[in-house]
Amino acid sequence: MRRGSGKFVAGFLALPVLVYLVFVIGPYLQAFYLALTDWRGVSGSPEFIGLGNFERLLGDATFWKAVSHHAILLVVLPLATLGIALFFAFLINAGARSGTRGVWGSRFYQAVFFFPQVLAVAAVGVLFQAVYRPDSGGILNGLLNAVGLDNVGWLTDPDLALWSIIAVLVWQAVGFYVVLFSAGMAAIPKEIHEAAALDGAGRGRMFFSVTLPLLWDSLQAAWVYLGIAAFDGFALVAVLSVNRGGPDGATTVLPLEIWRTAFSFSKFGYAAAMGVALFFLTLTFALLALRVTRRERIDLA
Amino acid sequence: MKASQRALNGLSHVALAVWAVTVILPIVWTFLASFKTNTEIFTDPLGLPATPSFDSWGRAWETAHVGRYLINSVVVVTAATAGTMLLGSMAAYVLARYSFRGNRFLYYLFVSGLVFPVFLALVPLFFVVRNLGLLDTHTGLVLVYIAYSLPFTVFFLAAFFRTLPDQIAESALLDGASHTRIFFSVMLPMAKPGLVSITIFNVIGQWNQYLLPIVLLSGAVEDKWVLTQGIANISTSAGYQADWPALFAALSLTILPALAVYLVFQRQIQAGLTTGALK
Numbered sequence: 001m002r003r004g005s006g007k008f009v010a011g012f013l014a015l016p017v018l019v020y021l022v023f024v025i026g027p028y029l030q031a032f033y034l035a036l037t038d039w040r041g042v043s044g045s046p047e048f049i050g051l052g053n054f055e056r057l058l059g060d061a062t063f064w065k066a067v068s069h070h071a072i073l074l075v076v077l078p079l080a081t082l083g084i085a086l087f088f089a090f091l092i093n094a095g096a097r098s099g100t101r102g103v104w105g106s107r108f109y110q111a112v113f114f115f116p117q118v119l120a121v122a123a124v125g126v127l128f129q130a131v132y133r134p135d136s137g138g139i140l141n142g143l144l145n146a147v148g149l150d151n152v153g154w155l156t157d158p159d160l161a162l163w164s165i166i167a168v169l170v171w172q173a174v175g176f177y178v179v180l181f182s183a184g185m186a187a188i189p190k191e192i193h194e195a196a197a198l199d200g201a202g203r204g205r206m207f208f209s210v211t212l213p214l215l216w217d218s219l220q221a222a223w224v225y226l227g228i229a230a231f232d233g234f235a236l237v238a239v240l241s242v243n244r245g246g247p248d249g250a251t252t253v254l255p256l257e258i259w260r261t262a263f264s265f266s267k268f269g270y271a272a273a274m275g276v277a278l279f280f281l282t283l284t285f286a287l288l289a290l291r292v293t294r295r296e297r298i299d300l301a
Numbered sequence: 302m303k304a305s306q307r308a309l310n311g312l313s314h315v316a317l318a319v320w321a322v323t324v325i326l327p328i329v330w331t332f333l334a335s336f337k338t339n340t341e342i343f344t345d346p347l348g349l350p351a352t353p354s355f356d357s358w359g360r361a362w363e364t365a366h367v368g369r370y371l372i373n374s375v376v377v378v379t380a381a382t383a384g385t386m387l388l389g390s391m392a393a394y395v396l397a398r399y400s401f402r403g404n405r406f407l408y409y410l411f412v413s414g415l416v417f418p419v420f421l422a423l424v425p426l427f428f429v430v431r432n433l434g435l436l437d438t439h440t441g442l443v444l445v446y447i448a449y450s451l452p453f454t455v456f457f458l459a460a461f462f463r464t465l466p467d468q469i470a471e472s473a474l475l476d477g478a479s480h481t482r483i484f485f486s487v488m489l490p491m492a493k494p495g496l497v498s499i500t501i502f503n504v505i506g507q508w509n510q511y512l513l514p515i516v517l518l519s520g521a522v523e524d525k526w527v528l529t530q531g532i533a534n535i536s537t538s539a540g541y542q543a544d545w546p547a548l549f550a551a552l553s554l555t556i557l558p559a560l561a562v563y564l565v566f567q568r569q570i571q572a573g574l575t576t577g578a579l580k
Contacts, residue, residue, distance in 0.1 A: 005399055005480055006401070008395075008399075008479075008480040008481060009395050009399050009401055011481075012391040012392065012394065012395045012484075013391075013392055013395055013396075013407065015388055015391075016388040016389065016391060016392035016451060016455075017392070017407065019388065019444060019447055019448050019451070020410075020411065020414070020448055020451050022429065022448070023426065023429060023430075023444060023445050023448035023449070024414050024422065024448045024449060024451070024452075025410065025414075026425070026429060027422035027423075027424075027425035027426040027429055028417055028421060028422050028425075030425035031421050031422055031424065031425050034424060034425060084320075087316075088316070088317060088320060091313040091316060091317055092317065103310065103313060103314070103317075104314075105314075105317075108321075109317050109320075109321060110571075111567055112321045112324050112325060113320060113321070113324060114567075114571055115324060115560070115563060116324060117574065118505055118509075118559050118562075118563050118570060118574075119509070119556065119559055120508065120509035120511065120528070120529045120532075120555070120559075121509060121511060121529075122509075122511045122529040122530070122532055122533045123529070123532055123552060123555045123556060123559075125533065125536075126532055126533065126535075126536040126548075126552050126555075127327050127328070127331060127552060127556075128327070129536060130327065130330065130331065130334070130549070131327050135343070136343070136344075136346070137342060137343030137344070137346050138346065139326070139327060139330055139346060139347075141346075142346035142347045143347070146347065171323065171324070174320070175324070176574065176575070179571050179575060180575050183575065203309070231418065232418070234420070234511075234512055235511040235512065235529075238511075238533075239511075239533045239536070254420070255418075255420045255512075258420050258423060258424075259420075259423065259512075259516070262423065262424045262427070263427075263516065268424050271423075271424050272424045272425070275418075275420050275421040275422075275423060275424065276421065278418055278420055278421065279417060279418055279421045282418050283416070286416070
């Protein structure tokens, strides 16, 4: 330690650490305790009930419905987003003539695709209420009517609603990964593609045997990131879906149930238990993901 | 160029253009709808407004309080991002460049915040803020924004401060400058590129936050609401009041500032947000 710096170090750390302990670490630790209580109200004190909340969770149909939606999201959200993003990133970069970076208009496409990422999810939710309106006034149904098709209940049909929500999540996320992967592709030395082309590799072969393996690090990060996003979905479902998670629970997610259980039903202990369950689900995913995606790194240097 | 390759390039452009349209169309539709009448919006969703009118924008700004929400958002995010950057860079700097007992422990304490979902903390957080008497106040929201922005800010800036050279700080120390002075006049200016990226990251994250405002600023204090909760609420009540042009004007007023800022700082925003993904 440098001389006379002790006071300085303490002075610089005091405020950040205090704020962080009070509002972040404290609540996280309390959550594990509250999850073991039956705390129901602002007045009254929490009664310790052991694992009672978790036993109840096991028999809670809404909880399992929400978990099953996370399972669907966990598979579909990364697959669809990364599939579409890789496709567009490849089109943008591989269409380049020698000596240029990217197909004609590549900056424009990237700029447009990325824009939804800076919009608030709440605003995107309101935007897609207009897109998905169940009557002929909706944008999508208006288009369907124009080509002679009937209206579709995008958010009101329980079999379709979750997919409509997922489509919006994909819509918002794709551009971000197009930009991320484009940067990754631009960093691959041209000689590698030229060598592969000399060896007679076509576009498809080039993508799967050259580009994809070299992008592995970005892909892995993207997959973990989208997987963690698959355990959220709160803002979009709360704003866009019918009756917050409906129709009849068809689109509900755990964060929404936690929020509702706590702030609409005042079952604070039970909501905390759901939070703990969500935490362990996310943690399990993160650990599994890191295991599965570990793979030999390809060094470009 | 071979004909087959030209055809492929043509198809590429078709695919790219289709996605560009799916991004742009709903946004343009919203702008147009704000100039239409209720009847026009729902009987002819794909048509243009017959007599464009700006009245709905005035109603959105005044009656639907979008102006109020916008100002609240600006106030809250300005204070929260400034606070985050100040506290975050102070903590990151000390953790990155001074060795003392507990350094590693504190660093990992901050970074551990990246792993926990905020929903785990939600219930206790509400009561912590309530017990401090900060519920339904902007101060409470600002402090919570700062606290939850610290993990990534500290993680990112600590890595950045570690890469800065020692010599300049050493010689300033020999010249008799205090540690505090070195931080503010030597190290912070050198860390500017990192500070810019993470500021953008925090501004966008905090501006778009929806969960924390609806939990910490309840229905009773509508005059303190931020833009995200305001616009979500307008959309639920628009159906009863049947003023759809005003809803779409309100939505346009939400999108336009984001669009304007994005057009100006496009590259920095893309860079700032993508560094965020690779944590």
